[in-house]
Amino acid sequence: MTIRRSWLLVLLLIPPALAGQQPDLQEQMRTRGLPDELVAQVTTVAADATAQGLPADPLVQKAIEGWAKRVPPDRILAAVRQFRLRLHDAREALMGTGHPDPLGPVVTAAAEAMGRGLERHQLGSVVDAAPSPVAAGRGLRVAAALTAQGIRADEAVAIVVRAMRQGQPDAQLLDLPSVANAMRARGMPPGQIGQRLMRGAGGAAGAGMSPGQGGRPPGVPPGGPPDIPPGQKKKGS
Amino acid sequence: MSERDAFSSDAHRYLDGGPHGDLGGEERRDADRLLDGIRAYTDGIGAPGPELTDAVMAAVRQGAPVPRRGGWQWLFRPQPIRVRPVWVPLAAAAAVALWLVARPVAPDVTAPVVTRTATDTVFVRFQLVAPEADVVSVAGSFSDWRTDAHWMTKEDGGVWSITLPLPVGEHQYQFVIDGERWVPDPRSHAQIDDGFGGTNSVLVVGPKGVVQS
Amino acid sequence: MELSDGAVVRRVLDGEGELFRVLVERYREKFGRYATSLVGDRDAAADAMQDAFIRAYDSLDRCKNPDRFGSWFFRILTNQCHDTRDRQRAHANLGEVDAVSHHETDTEVERHELAAIIAEALGELTPEQREAFVLKHVDGRSYEEIAELTGTGIDALKMRVHRARDSLRATLGARL
Numbered sequence: 001m002t003i004r005r006s007w008l009l010v011l012l013l014i015p016p017a018l019a020g021q022q023p024d025l026q027e028q029m030r031t032r033g034l035p036d037e038l039v040a041q042v043t044t045v046a047a048d049a050t051a052q053g054l055p056a057d058p059l060v061q062k063a064i065e066g067w068a069k070r071v072p073p074d075r076i077l078a079a080v081r082q083f084r085l086r087l088h089d090a091r092e093a094l095m096g097t098g099h100p101d102p103l104g105p106v107v108t109a110a111a112e113a114m115g116r117g118l119e120r121h122q123l124g125s126v127v128d129a130a131p132s133p134v135a136a137g138r139g140l141r142v143a144a145a146l147t148a149q150g151i152r153a154d155e156a157v158a159i160v161v162r163a164m165r166q167g168q169p170d171a172q173l174l175d176l177p178s179v180a181n182a183m184r185a186r187g188m189p190p191g192q193i194g195q196r197l198m199r200g201a202g203g204a205a206g207a208g209m210s211p212g213q214g215g216r217p218p219g220v221p222p223g224g225p226p227d228i229p230p231g232q233k234k235k236g237s
Numbered sequence: 238m239s240e241r242d243a244f245s246s247d248a249h250r251y252l253d254g255g256p257h258g259d260l261g262g263e264e265r266r267d268a269d270r271l272l273d274g275i276r277a278y279t280d281g282i283g284a285p286g287p288e289l290t291d292a293v294m295a296a297v298r299q300g301a302p303v304p305r306r307g308g309w310q311w312l313f314r315p316q317p318i319r320v321r322p323v324w325v326p327l328a329a330a331a332a333v334a335l336w337l338v339a340r341p342v343a344p345d346v347t348a349p350v351v352t353r354t355a356t357d358t359v360f361v362r363f364q365l366v367a368p369e370a371d372v373v374s375v376a377g378s379f380s381d382w383r384t385d386a387h388w389m390t391k392e393d394g395g396v397w398s399i400t401l402p403l404p405v406g407e408h409q410y411q412f413v414i415d416g417e418r419w420v421p422d423p424r425s426h427a428q429i430d431d432g433f434g435g436t437n438s439v440l441v442v443g444p445k446g447v448v449q450s
Numbered sequence: 451m452e453l454s455d456g457a458v459v460r461r462v463l464d465g466e467g468e469l470f471r472v473l474v475e476r477y478r479e480k481f482g483r484y485a486t487s488l489v490g491d492r493d494a495a496a497d498a499m500q501d502a503f504i505r506a507y508d509s510l511d512r513c514k515n516p517d518r519f520g521s522w523f524f525r526i527l528t529n530q531c532h533d534t535r536d537r538q539r540a541h542a543n544l545g546e547v548d549a550v551s552h553h554e555t556d557t558e559v560e561r562h563e564l565a566a567i568i569a570e571a572l573g574e575l576t577p578e579q580r581e582a583f584v585l586k587h588v589d590g591r592s593y594e595e596i597a598e599l600t601g602t603g604i605d606a607l608k609m610r611v612h613r614a615r616d617s618l619r620a621t622l623g624a625r626l
Contacts, residue, residue, distance in 0.1 A: 032381060032382075032383075061378065061381075061382075062432060064381055064382055065378075065382045065431070065433075066432075066433055067382075068376060068381075068382035068383065068384060069382070069419055069431075069433060069435065070417070071433045075433060075434075076433070079432040079433055082432065083432060112429075115429070115430065116429060138406065141406065141407040141441060142441060145407065145426050145427055145439055145441045148426070148427030148428070148429050148439060149426060149427045170405075170443070170444070171443050171444045171445055172443075172537075173443075174405060174406070174441055174442065174443030174444070175443040175445065175537070176441075177426040177427070177439075177440075177441040178426065178441065178443065180426070181424075181425075181426050242616055242619055242620040242623070243612075243616045244612065244615055244616055244619060249608075249612050249615065252615060267619050267622070267623065270622055271615065271618055271619060271622060273564065274564045274565070274567065274568045274618075274622060275568060275587050275588075277561040277562070277564045277565040277568070278564070278565040278568035278569060278588075279483075279587070279588050280561075280565070281562075281565050282483050282486050282487050282492075282588060283482075283483065283486060283492060284478060284479060284481075284482020284483045284485075284486060285478060285482050285485070285486070285492065285495060285496035285499055286496075287475075287478075289474070289478055289482075289496050289499055289500060290471060290474045290475050290478055292500055293470075293471075293474045293500055293503040293504060293507075294468070294470070294471050294474065296500070296504055297467060297470055297503075297504065297507050298467070445537070
């Protein structure tokens with residue numbers, strides 16, 4: 001996983017015109033057993049994407065996924081090409097909403113979000129409300145997940161935007177699909193889930209119940225992780 | 238808070254269970270309403286049932302040796318891990334990871350979860366009911382879609398499971414039965430189109446793990 | 451013959467791990483409603499209690515006074531409940547009661563609504579006020595008992611309970 005992450009960093013840092021990373025992408029595909037012809041074809045699409053300022057790594061991942069799933073090569077290629085188009089559309093959409101140079105991961109997140117029904121202006125809303133590019137990517141993914149869970153797209157976006165505007169920590173944002181899932185497991189319909197999350201996004205902070213406020217009672221007894229050395233007592237047990 | 242909203246000491250004594258004495262009409266009425274409300278609320282409050290005790294004991298058993306006064310075991314003892322019915326949110330620690338991978342999870346599926354440290358990796362437990370399968374693995378964006386990277390363990394009742402350290406964020410995956418049949422995870426957050434005519438299960442993992450009821 | 455908390459703790463520390471069950475059962479019953487009320491949701495409270503018991507087991511050798519296991523555990527549990535509640539609150543309105551059956555009478559519906567209002571009003575108290583209020587009115591404990599459990603003085607406790615009541619009065623007044 002760490003290797004992939006630094007890959008993305010590399011992609012972000014190197015100017016789009018540079019096609020030097022293509023051999024690495026090829027290597028990745030070959031290692032996973034993709035046939036030479038498919039590797040060459042996907043590389044072309046990837047290079048094309050890079051030249052347009054789009055992230056190439058997700059395209060390669062898609063190809064690898066297809067191969068792992070034993071999808072016929074021509075179908076894999078078709079899917080990769082379609083993904084590239086969607087990345088292109090996503091980038092256009094983001095630029096159109098006033099973000100002239102969106103980062104790769106944000107574009108990818110936006111592309112997937114569009115695939116699940118979010119519209120251009122909705123992408124823009126999320127990115128606008130995000131305090132950082134990382135948060136933007138996360139916000140888009142959470143909004144997309146919520147939509148895929150049956151919540152109306154505009155409601156999902158509103159929930160995410162509100163959460164980010166209120167400065168909720170990433171942890172809470174990323175918890176949203178889990179919470180929605182838990183509610184669904186209890187039989188709550190998506191409409192109601194959406195309402196609850198909406199109210200939650202606004203209500204919790206308003207009632208002053210954000211973590212850290214209100215003052216915990218002192219003297220918390222120790223109950224911590226195993227790396228507390230033996231014999232070292234925490235205060236207040 | 239305005240004076241009007243504060244109960245008098247007489248009212249408080251009444252609310253403590255004392256006589257209503259000379260309590261004024263409005264105050265008496267408010268106090269009674271509060272008591273009614275409390276009663277209605279309290280009637281709906283139940284303690285967790287005895288299954289909690291079983292869950293705790295299962296966790297405690299499965300965890301580590303009993304804490305000893307000597308204390309040296311602390312260094313070597315892995316933290317017990319809580320398994321909620323489906324998901325396992327856990328703190329990441331290399332030692333714990335090794336322990337997890339090496340140690341099969343007991344069938345009765347309840348073990349404690351540990352403190353959450355502030356890291357970017359969280360343990361998540363995957364489960365699939367597939368009594369007929371010979372082998373099951375999970376393949377996804379976190380494993381380059383390798384079908385042989387994460388083999389799951391079969392437990393009683395035909396439940397297959399595995400616990401993996403995943404970075405925070407979104408993950409797509411499927412289960413792979415007998416090396417060739419790709420099936421979605423009904424307990425995932427969502428199913429999405431994979432672009433090949435099939436679907437992928439989606440999971441969004443926060444730093445504190447995956448919340449499950 | 452019933453074992454005291456201290457006796458159980460000492461035996462557990464000496465190797466009889468299974469005896470921990472005695473403490474779990476004892477405090478599940480004693481603090482279960484408190485936990486449910488603090489967290490606002492029974493399932494989440496069960497999780498919080500489970501976590502708390504495991505933490506307690508885990509750090510049992512650091513319980514300075516085994517005879518006062520109850521108070522020591524009470525603190526662990528309270529913190530766990532606050533944690534869980536904060537997390538839940540961030541996502542859902544806990545003031546809502548779960549869907550009621552359609553066959554309820556008007557009185558029952560009214561009681562449900564009243565209960566829901568109280569639940570929501572409790573959410574607006576400070577954590578200390580909520581703890582004290584729940585111990586007093588949901589568990590029905592005496593101030594002396596609460597003082598023993600929380601380590602807080604009786605006067606301070608009374609003040610918290612009084613403030614909680616005043617706050618609830620204001621909320622009820624506004625809502626009904």
